[in-house]
Amino acid sequence: MDDGSADAALIERWKGGDQRAAAEIVRRHAQALARFAASSGEREELDELVQDTFVRAFNSLESFRADSTFRTWLFTILRRLVLDRKRSEKRRHNQVELDEGHAVQAYDALDALVADETAVRVRQAIERLSPLQKEVFVLRVTEGMAYGEIATLVGSTEGACRVHYHNAMRSVKEFLDDA
Amino acid sequence: MMHDCADGDMRDLLPGYVHGALSATEGATVAGHLETCADCAAEVELIAAASRAFPAPAVDLGRIVKALPAAPRGARRGVAAGRAWRVAAAIGIVTIGAFSVIALRGYFSATPRRTASVPAPATGAALATTDAPHAPIVVDSPVHVSSPAVSSKPRSGISFGGGISDLTDDQLNTLLGELDALQSLPSTEPETHLSPIVPLADGGHNAR
Numbered sequence: 475m476d477d478g479s480a481d482a483a484l485i486e487r488w489k490g491g492d493q494r495a496a497a498e499i500v501r502r503h504a505q506a507l508a509r510f511a512a513s514s515g516e517r518e519e520l521d522e523l524v525q526d527t528f529v530r531a532f533n534s535l536e537s538f539r540a541d542s543t544f545r546t547w548l549f550t551i552l553r554r555l556v557l558d559r560k561r562s563e564k565r566r567h568n569q570v571e572l573d574e575g576h577a578v579q580a581y582d583a584l585d586a587l588v589a590d591e592t593a594v595r596v597r598q599a600i601e602r603l604s605p606l607q608k609e610v611f612v613l614r615v616t617e618g619m620a621y622g623e624i625a626t627l628v629g630s631t632e633g634a635c636r637v638h639y640h641n642a643m644r645s646v647k648e649f650l651d652d653a
Numbered sequence: 654m655m656h657d658c659a660d661g662d663m664r665d666l667l668p669g670y671v672h673g674a675l676s677a678t679e680g681a682t683v684a685g686h687l688e689t690c691a692d693c694a695a696e697v698e699l700i701a702a703a704s705r706a707f708p709a710p711a712v713d714l715g716r717i718v719k720a721l722p723a724a725p726r727g728a729r730r731g732v733a734a735g736r737a738w739r740v741a742a743a744i745g746i747v748t749i750g751a752f753s754v755i756a757l758r759g760y761f762s763a764t765p766r767r768t769a770s771v772p773a774p775a776t777g778a779a780l781a782t783t784d785a786p787h788a789p790i791v792v793d794s795p796v797h798v799s800s801p802a803v804s805s806k807p808r809s810g811i812s813f814g815g816g817i818s819d820l821t822d823d824q825l826n827t828l829l830g831e832l833d834a835l836q837s838l839p840s841t842e843p844e845t846h847l848s849p850i851v852p853l854a855d856g857g858h859n860a861r
Contacts, residue, residue, distance in 0.1 A: 505709040528720070529721060593702045594706065597706035597707065612707060615704050647657075
């Protein structure tokens, strides 16, 4: 059974009254969602973000039509929450949204978590990518997502995502070569 | 200096290879390619390092699960829905049946009753048939009906009371012929209301 089918079976079990199926769904996706949120620049209240994602997903599960995988749907909800939070923070603090120039500073806090030097350098290279390039690249290398799945998530096309990924890979290689 | 492999399709498989998401065939193909392609091997190392560069932060799974809405108890609701459907179906069947009975009764009460007049033999006797419950067949017969009314149970054919042993052979033959004639009439639904067999005081001459 692939991941999509496993999720679909768990959803049916939950709809049938099995609360343990919900716990299994959370166990399968919470870590990946938290990682995606962190890679998007969220540092605080990651638990709340991931929790809000699941609550929203389960509250509107009846509207989930399986046009995409359940995982893609979860990531899409989380991405919207992250964007909403960034917008509200921008209004509140009159801050400029993270862009290529600011990204490096924002991810310094991750250095302590990354054990090996190579990974730190790769992450620094990734921080220099454009926001969309970075999003596509991170989803591809950390979650192994297919281009089609990423395209659904970021609201782009499969071909465009493929181009973003390969351009990002080239940029990362160049950064590492120059370092 | 890292370079890109010229095989773009192969490079597209590398993230899936790192995450073990490829089929066995694809995995074997990539593994074979990596033995001869230093560029792709370096890219695999880079992808693995990039994955490590974004470790998954710890999250409280129990807290998230507690915050989720309760399961909709769809299974129990399904049972209740099934029971409701069965009750609705039963009510529907009973209703249709009731309307059918009412309609049939209305039809037969509106349909003119068939009455058979049988040539009168010697003396009269009133015979009630299920076909003509309200209009007794009048037979001139010396039969004396001992019972003032027939049973209310539905019957088929001719019923009458009295001592049949009182009839003569000619009268019996006549009566049997009349019975044959009556049996050739089309039958209808049996009805519970049968006209009583009324003994004729005047021998049946003024029965109608």
